Amino acid sequence: MVKQLCLLFVGLCLATHTHAQAWKDSVEVFREKYKKAFLEEANSPLKADDLQYLQFYQPDSLYQVEGRFSKISDGTIFKFPTSNGKIKEYIKYGEVSFAINGKALKLNIYRSLALMQIPKYRDYLFVPLKDQTSGKETYGAGRYLDVSIKDIKEGKIALDFNKLYNPYCAFSEGYSCPIPPKENHLSIRIEAGEKLFLKEKSNNH
Numbered sequence: 001m002v003k004q005l006c007l008l009f010v011g012l013c014l015a016t017h018t019h020a021q022a023w024k025d026s027v028e029v030f031r032e033k034y035k036k037a038f039l040e041e042a043n044s045p046l047k048a049d050d051l052q053y054l055q056f057y058q059p060d061s062l063y064q065v066e067g068r069f070s071k072i073s074d075g076t077i078f079k080f081p082t083s084n085g086k087i088k089e090y091i092k093y094g095e096v097s098f099a100i101n102g103k104a105l106k107l108n109i110y111r112s113l114a115l116m117q118i119p120k121y122r123d124y125l126f127v128p129l130k131d132q133t134s135g136k137e138t139y140g141a142g143r144y145l146d147v148s149i150k151d152i153k154e155g156k157i158a159l160d161f162n163k164l165y166n167p168y169c170a171f172s173e174g175y176s177c178p179i180p181p182k183e184n185h186l187s188i189r190i191e192a193g194e195k196l197f198l199k200e201k202s203n204n205h
Contacts, residue, residue, distance in 0.1 A: 027059040027162045034165060045172035053199035063161035063192035067098030069109075069152050078110060080178040083141065083169045088178055089113045093125055093149075096157055100188060107159075108183050109147065123149040127159070128180035131190040138195055139170040142180040145193075164193025171197055 035054065038046040071094040080088045090110040097106045107127055115121035130142040143164040151157050167177035 023061065023064065024059045027160070030163050031056060045168050045175065050171070050199060053197055055195040055198060057162070057192050057195060059162050060192055062100065063190060064158070065098045065100060065161075066156055066158050067096035067107075069155055069157045070095045070097070077113070078181075080110075080181075082176040082178050083167075084174070084176045086176045088176070090126065090178075096127075096159065098159065100190075103188055105186055105188070106183075107186075108181070109157075125149060125151075126178075127184070128178055129164075129184040129186060129190075130180050131186040131188060133189050133191060137191075138193075139166045139197070141167070141169060141177065142184075143167075143193060161190050161192040164190065166194045166197065 035051050038044045038051065039048055072092050075091050078090045078092050080090055082088055090112050092108055093111040094109050095106055096109055097104065099105060107129060110126045110128070112121075112124065112126060115124050125147045127145040127147060128142055129145065131138075134140055134142055143166055145159065145161065145164050147157060147159065168175040169177040
């Protein structure tokens with residue numbers, strides 16, 4: 001009996017380790033794709049030599065959470081101010097409630113009216129936010145997290161803040177980047193995702 005329990009414990013430990021490693025690998029794959037996209041997009045602010053200045057927090061499962069999703073059905077248009085003064089239109093698609101270190105938190109989730117018209121991005125959802133690292137270890141104007149309508153299952157949605165990334169405005173002037181609304185300012189430090197860009201911002205893009 002003792003031997004069976006030991007084997008069961010070892011099996012559970014191995015399964016947990018394998019799952020944790022697979023998750024870390026998925027974060028690294030995401031970051032590699034993120035870097036590669038800079039070299040493939042025509043309006044990218046970065047060149048190959050700039051990628052060495054990107055920096056990230058180490059993956060931390062504390063910032064991989066499952067939240068309770070509440071859909072907003074009125075479809076009210078939310079006019080996002082951007083870094084260069086232009087306005088971008090989104091609808092508030094819903095709210096997600098979750099906890100980190102026992103602290104109850106909430107974020108608004110938005111859907112771009114422009115991207116809704118493009119089949120490839122029809123299910124795209126946008127989570128802009130600021131936290132207590134903003135302007136210190138991370139970009140002062142906030143960071144972004146992408147999720148999908150398909151990620152919402154049985155009233156819940158997974159948020160992996162290890163996949164937070166900087167807007168183009170963190171790298172160069174001249175871009176139009178939505179500014180996170182006050183409702184999406186978190187009162188804790190999110191020590192996950194992308195950090196400050198180490199190279200001085202350029203006016204060339």
